[in-house]
Amino acid sequence: MTRPLNPVFAGRPVTIFAVMSALARQHGAINLGQGFPDEDGPRSLIDAAARAIEAGPNQYAPVQGVPELRQALARSNKRFYGLDIDWEQETLVTAGATAALAAAFLAFLQPGDEAILFAPFYDTYAPMVEAAGAVPRIIPLKPPGWRIERAALEAALSPRTRVIAINSPHNPTGRVLTREELGVIAEAAIERDLIVICDEVYEHLIFDDVPHTPLMTILGMRDRCVRIGSSGKTFSMTGWRIGYATGPERLITGMMKAHQFFAYVCPPHLQFAVAKGLDFGDDYYRAFIAGMQAKRDKIVDGLRQAGLDVLPCEGTYFATVDIGSVGREDDAAFCREITEKAGVTAVPVSAFYAADDKSAPRRYARFCFCKKHDVLEEATRRLKAYLT
Numbered sequence: 001m002t003r004p005l006n007p008v009f010a011g012r013p014v015t016i017f018a019v020m021s022a023l024a025r026q027h028g029a030i031n032l033g034q035g036f037p038d039e040d041g042p043r044s045l046i047d048a049a050a051r052a053i054e055a056g057p058n059q060y061a062p063v064q065g066v067p068e069l070r071q072a073l074a075r076s077n078k079r080f081y082g083l084d085i086d087w088e089q090e091t092l093v094t095a096g097a098t099a100a101l102a103a104a105f106l107a108f109l110q111p112g113d114e115a116i117l118f119a120p121f122y123d124t125y126a127p128m129v130e131a132a133g134a135v136p137r138i139i140p141l142k143p144p145g146w147r148i149e150r151a152a153l154e155a156a157l158s159p160r161t162r163v164i165a166i167n168s169p170h171n172p173t174g175r176v177l178t179r180e181e182l183g184v185i186a187e188a189a190i191e192r193d194l195i196v197i198c199d200e201v202y203e204h205l206i207f208d209d210v211p212h213t214p215l216m217t218i219l220g221m222r223d224r225c226v227r228i229g230s231s232g233k234t235f236s237m238t239g240w241r242i243g244y245a246t247g248p249e250r251l252i253t254g255m256m257k258a259h260q261f262f263a264y265v266c267p268p269h270l271q272f273a274v275a276k277g278l279d280f281g282d283d284y285y286r287a288f289i290a291g292m293q294a295k296r297d298k299i300v301d302g303l304r305q306a307g308l309d310v311l312p313c314e315g316t317y318f319a320t321v322d323i324g325s326v327g328r329e330d331d332a333a334f335c336r337e338i339t340e341k342a343g344v345t346a347v348p349v350s351a352f353y354a355a356d357d358k359s360a361p362r363r364y365a366r367f368c369f370c371k372k373h374d375v376l377e378e379a380t381r382r383l384k385a386y387l388t
Contacts, residue, residue, distance in 0.1 A: 006131075008127055008130045008131050009127060009131075012127060012355070013355070015123055016033075016123065016347055016348070016351035017033065017034040017035070017347065018034075020033035020034065020335060020339070020345050020346075020347055021033060021034045021345070023336065023339050023340075023345065024339060024345040027339055027340050027343065028343065029338075029339045029340075029342075029343045029344055029345045030343060030344050030345065030371075030375060030378060030379040030382070031345045031368075032299075032344060032345055032346055032367045032368045032369070032371065032379055033335070033345040033346055033347040033366075033368065034347075034368065035171070035238075035317060035318065035368045035370065036238045036368075036370070037236040037238070037317075037370040037371070038370075038371045038372055038375060039236065039372065040236060040237065041235040041236035041237045041277075042235060042277065042280075042284070044276070045235055045237065045273045045274070045276060045277050046273070048272060048273040048276050049240075049269045049270050049272070049273035050269075052268065052269035052272045052273065053269045057268075058268070058269070059268075060264075060265050060268075061093075061265045061266060061267070061268040061271060062265070063256060063260050063264065063265055064091070064092055064093065064256055065091065065092060065093025065244070065265075065266065065271060066093070066268050066271045066272060066275070067087070068271070068272055068275040069093055069242075069244070069271040069272070069274055069275040069278075070087045070088070070091040070092075070093065070244075071087045071275070072274075072275040072276075072278040072279055073085070073087065073091045073093075073229075073244050073246060073278060074086070074087035074090075074091060074246075075278070075279065076278045076279075077227075077246055080203075081214050081216075081217055082217065083214070083216060083217060083222075083246070085246050086249070089249040089252070089253075090246055090247060090248060090249055090252055091244065091245070091246050091252065092244065092245045092246075092252050092255055092256050092259065093242065093243070093244050093266055093271055094242075094243040094244060094245060094255075094259055094263065094266065095241050095242075095243070095259075095263035095266050096230070096232065096241035096242065096243045097199070097201045097228050097229065097230040097232070097233075097243035097244075098124050098243070099241075099243060099259060099262070099263050100228045100243045100244065100245045100255070100259075101122075101124050101125065101128065101165075101197065101199060101228060102124065102128045102258075102259075102262070103245075103255040103256075103258040103259040103262075104197045104226055104228070104245070104251075104255055104258075105125070105128040105129050105131075105132055105134075105163070105165075105197070106128065106131065106132050106258040107251075107254035107255045107257065107258040108162065108163050108195050108197070108251070108254065109129060109132035109133070109134040109162060109163055110132070110133065110134065110162075111132070111133030111134065112133065112134070112135075112160060113132075113133075113134040113135070113160055113161075113162040113163070114134060114135045114136075114137045114158060114160045114161045114162065114163075115129045115134055115135070115136055115137065115161075115162065115163040115164070115165060116137050116139060116153070116156055116157070116161060116163070116164040116165065117129070117136050117137070117138050117139070117165055118138075118139050118140075118141055118148060118165075118166065118167075119138050119139065119140045119141060119352065119353045119354070119357065119360070120141070120146075120172055120173065120349055120352030120353055120360075121138075121165070121167065121352055121353075122167060122171055122199065122352070123351070123352065125165055126138075126354060129163075134162070134163075135160075136354070137156045137158070137161070138353075138354060138357065139152050139153060139156050140353070140357075140359055140360070141173075143173075143311075143361055143363075143364060144311050144322070146170070146173045146175050147181060148166075148177065148181040148184055148185065149184075150184045153184060153185070153188055154188070157188060157192060161192060161194060162194060162195065163194065163195050163196070163197060164185060164188065164189060164194055164195075164196045164197070165196070165197040165199065166185060166196060166197070166198055166199065166215065167199040167200075168198075168199075168200065168212065168315075169200075169202040169203070169205060169206055169212065169314065169315025169316045170315075170316065171201075171202065171316050171318060171352075172316075172318050172320060172347070172349055172352055172366040173311070173318075173320055173349075174311070174312070174313035174314055174315055174316050174318055174319065174320060175312075175314055175315070176206055176210050176211075176212055176314040176315045177213075179213055179218075182213060182215050182218055183218065185215060186215065186218045186219075186220060186221050189221065189224055189225070190220045190221075190224070193224075194224065195224055195225065195226075195251065196215055196221070196224060196225035196226075197225070197226060197228070198214065198215050198216065198225050198226065198227045198228060199228050200212075200214060200227055200228060200229055201228065201229060201230035201232075201233045201243075202233055202315050202316040202317075203229060203234075204233070204234045204285055204288065204289065205233065205234075205288075205289065205292055205315050205316055205317060206289065206314060206315040207289065207292075207293040207296060207313070207314060207315060208293070208314065210314045210315065212315070214227055215227075216246075216247070222248070223248045224248070225247060225251075226245050226246065226247030226248075226251050226252065226255065227245065227246045227247060228243065228244070228245050229243065229244050229245075229246075230242075230243050230244075231243070231244070231274040231277065234277070234278075234288075235274070235277045236370070240267075240270045240274070241266070242266055242267075242270050242271060242274050292317055292369075292370060294373075295317070295369045295370065295371070295373065295376060296313055296317070296319065296369055298369070298373060298376050298377070298380075299319050299367060299369040299376050299379075299380065300313065300319055301380075302376065302377070302379070302380025302381075302383070302384070303319065303321055303367065303380060303383065305380065305384050305388075306326075306380060306383040306384040306386075306387045306388060307325060307326050307384075307387050307388050308321040308322070308323070308325050308326055308383075308387070309321060309322040309324075309325035310322075311364075317368055317369055317370035318366045318367065318368055318369070319366070319367045319369055320349060320364050320365070320366050320367075321346075321364065321365050321367065322363055322364060323363055323364065323365055324363045326387050328363075329362060329363065330362050331348035331349055331350050331361075331362050331363065331364055331365050332348040332350060332351070332362075334346075334348070334365055335347060335348045335365055338383065338386065338387075341386060342382050342383055342385075342386035342387070343382050344379045344382050344383050346365040346366060346367045347365065347366045347368075348362075348364075348365055348366075349361065349364035349365060349366055350362050350364075367379075
């Protein structure tokens, strides 16, 4: 068989997260590359999922998601952001937030359209834009501030622009977009009648009381953007693959029609459990944030002791370092070096750019800190011993 495969996927390498995780296993390294906790989330959610399996039925859920989760999602939007969401028409449950992103790009873009992406960006974005037959228009954010600038956005817009994708809190930089930056996006979207895909999977992982403002709450944006969330990030259950989206009926229906053809539905017992989690009291969310902030502080302190300059981290569970501070210039080589020789794995930030992007900075690496305290201590001890 010699017929070529679809180059959108066949022409791309295996995702950097799988590559670095495999390298970590090969060398017995502490894996701070791939973003997953090393402890499961609340036991009460695991018990709720188990009870739902036992009780049944274990059959297809509704294509939009079980009503209990969609109702909880509407309550959560009202509780945290003051958004009035019609749970029946304006919510969708997806096979993880990645599937929600894929459904959005496939539903909103047509061949020849352009989508604005801000680099560095999560590696799902560009291939899904291309799979829809559209063209990514990539705007590089300048380190170390990584800010969205009006002039750069205006220069990238064209008559073919249809979608803008934003991510806040931002992976991999840990930034939270300011109201000023959101205003720049909103003005462009309203003026040019654009759709905005808002990747907000780390919405409940924000530190130091930095405010997270969903773009959907900005005047004029309620009906032109979708907000994507992740139970895996909010409840430390990344293996459950339950994501969700909220937005105007037209956009959510379009996403549902795309999602039904590549994922159809999600396991109902996990949806029932996530619904209970969304209704957790404020004490859960306060403790969750405080616990992760303490881990952020621990890894930042340890990385600095190892001689690395650490950039500000306002949210997510990733800390970014400038490897120039330890005399390195190539982030991919650095991440391989510390995996093989120090026994600690990180991910190069250049992997969050297009593979052929010659402008991608090579001085930054991302460390994941959603790990046990003793794991973080050992990882930073190893780095300090190797780098200093």
